[in-house]
Amino acid sequence: PAMPGSRCPRPVLPILRWLPRYSREWLPLDVLAGLTVGLTTVPQALAYAELAGLPLQYGLYSSFMGCFVYCFLGTAKDVTLGPTAIMSLLISSYAFHEPVYAVLLTFLSGCIQLAMGLLHLGFFLDFISCPVIKGFTSAASITIGFNQIKNILGLQGIPRQFFLQVYETLRRIGDTRTGDAVLGLTCLAALAGLQAMKSHLPKAGPAEPLGVRISYLIVWISATARNALIVLFAGLVAYSFQVMGSQPFRLTGSIPQGLPPIRLPRFSLAAPNGTVPFQSMVEDMGVGLAVVPLMGLLETVAIAKAFASQNGYRIDPNQELLALGVANILGSFVSSYPITGSFGRTAVNAQSGVCTPMGGLVTGALVLLSLAYLTSLFYYIPRAALAAVIISAVVPMFDAGIFRTLWRVKRLDLVPLCVTFLLCFWEVQYGIVAGVLVSGILLLYSVARPPIKVSEGAVLLVQPGSSLHFPAVEHLRHSVSSRALAASPPRSVILDCCHISSIDYTAVLGLAELLQELRRHGLSLAFCGLKDPVLQVLQSADLEGFQHFPSWEEA
Numbered sequence: 001p002a003m004p005g006s007r008c009p010r011p012v013l014p015i016l017r018w019l020p021r022y023s024r025e026w027l028p029l030d031v032l033a034g035l036t037v038g039l040t041t042v043p044q045a046l047a048y049a050e051l052a053g054l055p056l057q058y059g060l061y062s063s064f065m066g067c068f069v070y071c072f073l074g075t076a077k078d079v080t081l082g083p084t085a086i087m088s089l090l091i092s093s094y095a096f097h098e099p100v101y102a103v104l105l106t107f108l109s110g111c112i113q114l115a116m117g118l119l120h121l122g123f124f125l126d127f128i129s130c131p132v133i134k135g136f137t138s139a140a141s142i143t144i145g146f147n148q149i150k151n152i153l154g155l156q157g158i159p160r161q162f163f164l165q166v167y168e169t170l171r172r173i174g175d176t177r178t179g180d181a182v183l184g185l186t187c188l189a190a191l192a193g194l195q196a197m198k199s200h201l202p203k204a205g206p207a208e209p210l211g212v213r214i215s216y217l218i219v220w221i222s223a224t225a226r227n228a229l230i231v232l233f234a235g236l237v238a239y240s241f242q243v244m245g246s247q248p249f250r251l252t253g254s255i256p257q258g259l260p261p262i263r264l265p266r267f268s269l270a271a272p273n274g275t276v277p278f279q280s281m282v283e284d285m286g287v288g289l290a291v292v293p294l295m296g297l298l299e300t301v302a303i304a305k306a307f308a309s310q311n312g313y314r315i316d317p318n319q320e321l322l323a324l325g326v327a328n329i330l331g332s333f334v335s336s337y338p339i340t341g342s343f344g345r346t347a348v349n350a351q352s353g354v355c356t357p358m359g360g361l362v363t364g365a366l367v368l369l370s371l372a373y374l375t376s377l378f379y380y381i382p383r384a385a386l387a388a389v390i391i392s393a394v395v396p397m398f399d400a401g402i403f404r405t406l407w408r409v410k411r412l413d414l415v416p417l418c419v420t421f422l423l424c425f426w427e428v429q430y431g432i433v434a435g436v437l438v439s440g441i442l443l444l445y446s447v448a449r450p451p452i453k454v455s456e457g458a459v460l461l462v463q464p465g466s467s468l469h470f471p472a473v474e475h476l477r478h479s480v481s482s483r484a485l486a487a488s489p490p491r492s493v494i495l496d497c498c499h500i501s502s503i504d505y506t507a508v509l510g511l512a513e514l515l516q517e518l519r520r521h522g523l524s525l526a527f528c529g530l531k532d533p534v535l536q537v538l539q540s541a542d543l544e545g546f547q548h549f550p551s552w553e554e555a
Helices: 015-021 026-052 057-061 065-073 085-094 099-118 122-127 130-147 149-153 162-171 178-199 210-224 226-243 278-285 288-311 317-332 343-351 359-374 383-397 401-409 411-423 428-448 470-486 505-520 532-541
Strands: 269-271 274-276 452-456 460-464 493-496 525-528
Touching: 015 065, 026 057, 026 085, 026 210, 026 226, 026 343, 026 359, 026 383, 057 359, 065 317, 065 359, 085 099, 085 130, 085 288, 085 383, 085 428, 099 122, 099 278, 099 288, 099 317, 122 288, 122 317, 122 428, 130 149, 130 162, 130 383, 130 401, 130 411, 130 428, 149 162, 149 178, 149 383, 178 210, 178 226, 178 383, 210 226, 226 383, 274 278, 278 288, 288 317, 288 343, 288 428, 343 383, 401 411, 411 428, 428 470, 452 470, 460 470, 470 493, 470 505, 505 525, 505 532
Parallel strands: 460 493, 493 525
Antiparallel strands: 269 274, 452 460
């Protein structure tokens, strides 16, 4: 069973497209998926808050509102919204480890995303090419993974800037705490083993004996909820040492119990030397106000599209923008930092057999229960175990094969990939902006220098390979006039426009100058294969000596 695809634009609320058809058979599958995702969400939320440089409860504050909102407004049954490794990395750069900045950034990002959804501006995401995304995610996986090495080794006072972090970690590796290192590496090995076990687990069919099916279910649940199991195991080990009077691990520490208060985000910040006003806070966040909402949209839409195509249903990208915008705006009222679609938890959701977004209600409820009743138990979770959870989550984000693939398919695409990848180690925003700029330059170059096919005969047959816009007209004019006049004897020209679907005024002026130049040398220029929009533009321009034919044979 699966949620019906969103093929019809009505009703307006996506939940009304599937709720009237909800089947009782879907309920146990949705509940199971929601619980499974929830067991993954809670430990990841604590770990991602650490990565974002915020108190750990903010990870949980950020993990339930997106689940509830997406149930009503989302169009993909598999997607789960919440904190992610990449978004946490961005928040660590733009929120300055200050919750007030993070919550305000959530509110402003949500407003930007909501506006983009209402104005149907999702097409802007199409300008961020695949090499840029791959370069960013691969660099982010290395940055995030190495950021957690200090927690695996039990080191403190390590700077957050990547290159300084590498230097300081290697310089102080002799200060490694043995207990943290042993526990962290053990957790990493166990997570990798459970992941490998799940990927190689044979499917148990209904014809198998009951014992085999139960064993399969136990192994599957253990592997799927591996983050929760490992954190629970590490917490029990740490608690045992605490009871015995020694503690070889750095612990998470106290987390305030209870649900977050519902209130508007603060638009100013009390500082020791006075109040930081809203305008100054916005200036401090700077380019983060563009990078955070755009990367949030990009992750969510890309994940929704990927899982929708795998499962045979369609999504509405603009509706996804609306859902994410509303989730961030409402999330800011419960002290959330910016959220987006999570690839890892979405994959868990899909593999758990979720049928509708209803599973998100169960996940959100589990997070709220954890906040209300379990935060006192989180005191004993070792930081090394949370670091292992993050590292195991980001390792699959590194795509080494993309370099080999682009080298084989189109080597020019390696330029934006490498620019983004390398600059992201310096500053994330510089890498993304530089990658988009390089991709844009390559795109504009192809517009400015379209392929031009020239066939010589009694006349010169010139066939541009794409639409004709102002950056390309001088190149076309020079190519045609030089070839026509260099021929012996000079030849008239037929411009085959079968591939030209649009033309602008500057291009019309360039063609008029080309007509005059050829006429001065006693040559003619004829057009053929003109499409109606292009023909109307050229006829409206009233070009002197303009002549056109349906095809070049008639010319």
